[in-house]
Amino acid sequence: MHKRLLIPGPTEVSAGMLHEQTRFLIGHRAKEFTELYTGIIEKLNKFFQLPDSQKTTVTTSSGTLWFDIVGRSIVKEKALACTNGAFSERFGKAVQACGKKVDFLDVEWGKAVKPGMIAEKLDSGEYDTLTICHNETSTGVRNPIYEIGKMMRKDYPDVMLAIDSISGMVGDKLLPSEIGCDVIYASTQKCFALPPGLAVGIVSDRALERAREIPNRGMYTNLVRIFDYYERKHQTPFTPNISLLYALDKRMDLLLEETPEGVYQRHKVMAEYTRKWARKHFALFAEPGYESVTVTCIKNTLGKSVKELNEKLAERHFMISNGYGKLAEKTFRVGHMGEWNLAGIKEVLWHIDEIWGL
Ligand SMILES: Cc1ncc(COP(=O)(O)O)c(C=O)c1O
Structure with missing residues (x-):
């Protein structure tokens, strides 16, 4: 699968x-x-x-x-x-x-x-x-x-x-x-x-x-x-x-x-949407003004299990990332890069909303 x-x-x-x-x-x-x-x-x-x-x-x-x-x-x-x-x-x-x-x-x-x-x-x-x-x-x-x-x-x-x-x-x-x-x-x-x-x-x-x-x-x-x-x-x-x-x-x-500017704008739009979602439910790990446009690292302020989330997301054919190393479970990350577009990001965040009841 x-x-x-x-x-x-x-x-x-x-x-x-x-x-x-x-x-x-x-x-x-x-x-x-x-x-x-x-x-x-x-x-x-x-x-x-x-x-x-x-x-x-x-x-x-x-x-x-x-x-x-x-x-x-x-x-x-x-x-x-x-x-x-x-x-x-x-x-x-x-x-x-x-x-x-x-x-x-x-x-x-x-x-x-x-x-x-x-x-x-x-x-x-x-x-x-x-x-x-x-x-x-x-x-x-x-x-x-x-x-x-x-x-x-x-x-x-x-x-x-x-x-x-x-x-x-x-x-x-x-x-x-x-x-x-x-x-x-x-x-x-x-x-x-x-x-x-x-x-x-x-x-x-x-x-x-x-x-x-x-x-x-x-x-x-x-x-x-x-x-x-x-x-x-x-x-x-x-x-x-x-x-x-x-x-x-x-x-x-x-x-x-797509042009260099087109590629950048597509990533920026995905990042802005993900950040808005993260701020609504959680908080961002990055210092304000210095957030990545390709990966959003989210502070797990609700203490949810990221491991369990990924198990449930797998049933829906998606995978996001836990926090890196010492940041595991304290944060989680959504990579919005490469071939992804806003519709795909909206879809996965909708599934996370559903699974976690946000
Ligand atoms: C910022 C950064 N540097 C270095 C690496 C290591 O790259 P690679 O696995 O292609 O050697 C990664 C991989 O995730 C990375 O994100």
């Missing part, structure tokens, strides 16, 4: 999109592959309106590979890791696991990281990289990355800005040139509404120059190798998930047809 996924990843993928993956394989060193892959890169560049100084790649990996890419290829000696949830904490720990020094700027879960908090730390001049999560999936908080990016480009131009937008990209409004980021990435099982297995990364020329100066970049995590290979051959350095690339190619056609 299929449950339609309103968890914040993997999200629901339509049968048509799943079917895209069943095409016959092609060789990854063949001309057909070059055409497929360069086409995808061009579509991504167009969607994100990238200038020549920012470049896109697609890795065959989940998004976490990019924690290691940042740790291996971007951080020179010491990073400042902004944390306000489980994933931003993991990002900082991954950089440490790559052998680099990390200080943590810990912000209370549910609150946003603000430019002033970062400035206080960066003023010491100790850091060469800042890591931050755009959309903290564990808490439903959207950090103000445009303001942070603007401040960093003006006041700390030598510090690289690395952003995890794993659950934000192609749901939230994302213009890397306006943010002024050096690395930003996402996995395909979130707003791209594809199976897990690919990650899209956008990297600045500055970041690539930095990477060239850093020793021990590893193999799969070597950003220079990835982009040099593309420059020379217009292919990926290692065998990619070709089947999933077929589906990404199709997804980019659909996203371009």
Whole structure:
């Protein structure tokens, strides 16, 4: 019995999109592959309106590979890791696991990281990289990355800005040139509404120059190798998930047809409806003004059993998400991303009303 996924990843993928993956394989060193892959890169560049100084790649990996890419290829000696949830904490720990020094700027879960908090730390001049999560999936908080990016480009131009937008990209409004980021990435099982297995990364020329100066970049995590290979051959350095690339190619056609603004507005409308529902019956976990547009984290103020709710929702072919880790049962989350639209969100919230008698 299929449950339609309103968890914040993997999200629901339509049968048509799943079917895209069943095409016959092609060789990854063949001309057909070059055409497929360069086409995808061009579509991504167009969607994100990238200038020549920012470049896109697609890795065959989940998004976490990019924690290691940042740790291996971007951080020179010491990073400042902004944390306000489980994933931003993991990002900082991954950089440490790559052998680099990390200080943590810990912000209370549910609150946003603000430019002033970062400035206080960066003023010491100790850091060469800042890591931050755009959309903290564990808490439903959207950090103000445009303001942070603007401040960093003006006041700390030598510090690289690395952003995890794993659950934000192609749901939230994302213009890397306006943010002024050096690395930003996402996995395909979130707003791209594809199976897990690919990650899209956008990297600045500055970041690539930095990477060239850093020793021990590893193999799969070597950003220079990835982009040099593309420059020379217009292919990926290692065998990619070709089947999933077929589906990404199709997804980019659909996203371009909807337009970046259309995609953002659809997510915004779903988020606003979910927040209104949550405020009526419960309360929001995210600090006001910093709520995610792709996942709403709701404080379980009525002490309902989220586990039981999901069991009942399963009978109605839906699945939402419990709170993450220590937030389980204290919060629950509705992922409104990818292929979902307002009608679908209204439907699942109606079922929750019915089950819980709200
Ligand atoms: C914000 C954020 N970062 C990182 C991850 C890990 O991504 P992946 O499972 O694609 O490696 C997730 C997954 O939920 C996430 O939401």
